[in-house]
Amino acid sequence: MVGLVIVALFGLATLIHPLLFGRVWATGIYDPLTGFDPRIAHPSPPHRWHWFGTDSLGRDVLSMMLAGTRPTWVLAMSAAIVTAIVATAVAAVGAFFGGLTDRLLGRFSDAFLLIPAPIFMVVIGSGEFSARIGPVTFGVVYGILAGAGAGAIVLRSHALKIMASPFMDAARVAGGGSWHLVSRHLLAHLYPFAVLFMMLSVVGAVVAEGFASWFGQTATRLTWGTIVYLGVTFRNPATGAIAWNAIAPPAVALSLFAAAFYLMAVGLRRIADPRARAD
Amino acid sequence: MRIARFVARRVGTGLLSLLLFLFILFVLIEVLIPGDVASLLRLGLTNDEFQDVRDGLGLTRPLPVRFLIWLGNFLSGDYATTSFGRRASRHIFDALPPTVIVFVIGLAIAYVLGGYLGRFTSWRPGRLSQGITMGAVLAYTAFPAFLAYLLNFFFLDLFHTRRLNWVGNHGLLWAHADVTESVVMLRMTLTFLAVVGFVGLGAVHVRKRHRLRPSRLLGALAVAALSVGVWWAMGIGRFAADILFRAAVPILGMALLSMGEFVLITQTAMAGTTGEDYVLTAHAKGVKPRLVRDDHAGRNAVLVVLSRLAVSLPYLLTGLVVIETAMSWPGLGSFMFDAVQTQDLPVVMSSLAIIGIMTLAVRIALDIAHMILDPRIEVMVEEPML
Numbered sequence: 229m230v231g232l233v234i235v236a237l238f239g240l241a242t243l244i245h246p247l248l249f250g251r252v253w254a255t256g257i258y259d260p261l262t263g264f265d266p267r268i269a270h271p272s273p274p275h276r277w278h279w280f281g282t283d284s285l286g287r288d289v290l291s292m293m294l295a296g297t298r299p300t301w302v303l304a305m306s307a308a309i310v311t312a313i314v315a316t317a318v319a320a321v322g323a324f325f326g327g328l329t330d331r332l333l334g335r336f337s338d339a340f341l342l343i344p345a346p347i348f349m350v351v352i353g354s355g356e357f358s359a360r361i362g363p364v365t366f367g368v369v370y371g372i373l374a375g376a377g378a379g380a381i382v383l384r385s386h387a388l389k390i391m392a393s394p395f396m397d398a399a400r401v402a403g404g405g406s407w408h409l410v411s412r413h414l415l416a417h418l419y420p421f422a423v424l425f426m427m428l429s430v431v432g433a434v435v436a437e438g439f440a441s442w443f444g445q446t447a448t449r450l451t452w453g454t455i456v457y458l459g460v461t462f463r464n465p466a467t468g469a470i471a472w473n474a475i476a477p478p479a480v481a482l483s484l485f486a487a488a489f490y491l492m493a494v495g496l497r498r499i500a501d502p503r504a505r506a507d
Numbered sequence: 508m509r510i511a512r513f514v515a516r517r518v519g520t521g522l523l524s525l526l527l528f529l530f531i532l533f534v535l536i537e538v539l540i541p542g543d544v545a546s547l548l549r550l551g552l553t554n555d556e557f558q559d560v561r562d563g564l565g566l567t568r569p570l571p572v573r574f575l576i577w578l579g580n581f582l583s584g585d586y587a588t589t590s591f592g593r594r595a596s597r598h599i600f601d602a603l604p605p606t607v608i609v610f611v612i613g614l615a616i617a618y619v620l621g622g623y624l625g626r627f628t629s630w631r632p633g634r635l636s637q638g639i640t641m642g643a644v645l646a647y648t649a650f651p652a653f654l655a656y657l658l659n660f661f662f663l664d665l666f667h668t669r670r671l672n673w674v675g676n677h678g679l680l681w682a683h684a685d686v687t688e689s690v691v692m693l694r695m696t697l698t699f700l701a702v703v704g705f706v707g708l709g710a711v712h713v714r715k716r717h718r719l720r721p722s723r724l725l726g727a728l729a730v731a732a733l734s735v736g737v738w739w740a741m742g743i744g745r746f747a748a749d750i751l752f753r754a755a756v757p758i759l760g761m762a763l764l765s766m767g768e769f770v771l772i773t774q775t776a777m778a779g780t781t782g783e784d785y786v787l788t789a790h791a792k793g794v795k796p797r798l799v800r801d802d803h804a805g806r807n808a809v810l811v812v813l814s815r816l817a818v819s820l821p822y823l824l825t826g827l828v829v830i831e832t833a834m835s836w837p838g839l840g841s842f843m844f845d846a847v848q849t850q851d852l853p854v855v856m857s858s859l860a861i862i863g864i865m866t867l868a869v870r871i872a873l874d875i876a877h878m879i880l881d882p883r884i885e886v887m888v889e890e891p892m893l
Binding site for chain 2: 338470475
């Protein structure tokens with residue numbers, strides 16, 4: 229429940245930024261990329277005009293943070309969808325056909341599991357490619373890595389359990405074809421677990437993106453990780469100190485966003501897994 | 508004999524995965540990243556000259572051939588040359604001990620503390636437990652870089668400005684040393700791992716022979732005391748103290764980052780055990796509540812934690828890379844980050860491959876531990892995948 233509330237708040241934040249911007253907030257001062265407030269010295273602590281203060285370049289932190297919400301949503305959704313599709317496909321094919329197919333797919337998942345996805349994202353984000361990695365590309369690549377690795381392994385164990393259950397035999401005896409068995413029985417029972425893993429994939433993708441952009445690899449756009457990176461790179465020109473008010477809000481927002489999805493996953497597991505529902 | 512067969516089998520499938528992993532890594536990096544090493548030298552070349560350079564470097568050969576050549580070099584210990592003309596293998600092997608020190612000690616602290624908190628929260632639901640759980644969720648999803656900066660800022664500030672420096676002048680110590688830092692770290696790591704193995708085997712022996720369960724705290728103390736003793740005997744005591752002192756903050760960061768996960772998994776694994784029959788039986792026999800919690804109900808959670816750890820290793824390693832980079836700890840993470848910054852793709856690939864091999868080694872070790880803890884696992888070996 230807490231998770232749902234937080235996710236709803238972040239959804240609200242995405243919608244509210246274009247509304248505030250230009251109507252309540254003066255464009256020149258509050259622009260998340262080029263804004264500058266000439267009235268005060270920067271970086272400044274939280275103030276009536278700037279609720280989270282400003283960073284060393286004089287930009288409003290609240291506005292930057294709200295602007296970073298949208299790419300995070302896009303990334304989270306694309307990663308979740310791709311993870312679910314890849315993981316369900318690999319798990320269902322492996323569990324249904326069994327034998328050599330299953331062995332081969334299992335080895336592949338094992339190999340994918342050895343790739344540290346976030347680090348890998350930094351590597352492919354370096355150099356000429358970085359300008360072309362948008363939130364969608366990032367989400368898709370992360371989704372493939374996570375779905376073919378951990379996702380497939382987790383879902384496969386559930387798929388095997390489903391394949392061994394009596395109703396599969398019943399359906400087979402009743403004359404159901406392969407497609408009928410897979411789509412009506414296997415996939416139908418896999419969906420809850422796929423959705424559960426989607427939530428966990430969002431957690432991983434969001435943290436991985438924060439990680440990659442913190443390395444400065446996606447600095448062309450404004451995301452939460454980028455704000456932290458910029459806050460650490462451009463320090464207070466006078467003292468050299470890190471502007472804490474500029475890096476704390478996006479870091480906390482990132483944790484909260486991921487935590488909200490984790491909590492939703494925990495809530496969903498109670499529904500999806502009858503054994504856990506018992507307590 | 509049974510264990511030997513299991514190990515042989517696990518290593519065999521592991522090698523197959525490793526080969527697949529290296530191939531996937533190679534293909535992904537070749538396909539996803541535009542340009543190749545030759546494009547670094549491109550400036551001022553005409554197209555024909557550029558193609559000549561690529562031919563000369565063997566970059567125009569088909570992908571599988573290039574993979575085999577790369578694999579051959581990698582297996583013979585040639586991990587590419589950095590842009591500064593030094594062999595990458597030297598750097599990588601210098602960077603391994605610091606990484607291992609932080610990773611192993613940090614993970615051990617997280618395992619013990621996280622396991623305790625997980626058992627506590629699932630055993631006694633209430634306001635305090637809810638708070639701890641929420642904290643664990645936040646730690647699990649925390650932004651590693653931010654955490655690293657926060658810790659670094661807080662502790663380095665504390666140590667340096669408030670004169671809590673116990674070891675004395677760090678620069679002076681190393682200036683008159685007859686050993687380098689990397690040599691000391693290598694010796695420290697090797698002796699430490701040897702001591703851990705020795706104490707671990709000793710514990711198993713005591714358990715089998717005398718039917719005693721040695722306490723975990725005693726084991727940890729034995730490891731610490733033995734390591735320190737060996738280091739002093741080897742004459743690297745003061746240097747080791749200095750290194751451990753500086754490693755304290757990265758270790759703390761690593762422990763904090765991985766602890767949340769341990770708490771949550773232990774909690775999930777133990778959920779619902781409070782009402783189980785065997786727990787009631789233990790209570791009725793008059794076993795102390797703490798022992799019922801740790802030895803009866805919590806015993807099964809250990810296996811779940813171990814198997815989950817195998818899956819989340821890449822995630823933990825990533826956290827380690829961030830911590831190393833943010834705290835300038837000279838480990839594999841910092842080295843790889845530098846290579847990424849200077850576009851040293853061959854070096855980056857070797858580092859990624861080394862990380863993969865380390866992950867695989869730890870996973871095999873975990874599987875063997877799993878097997879020793881739960882003899883039923885042999886049934887599962889018949890399945891193609893663990």
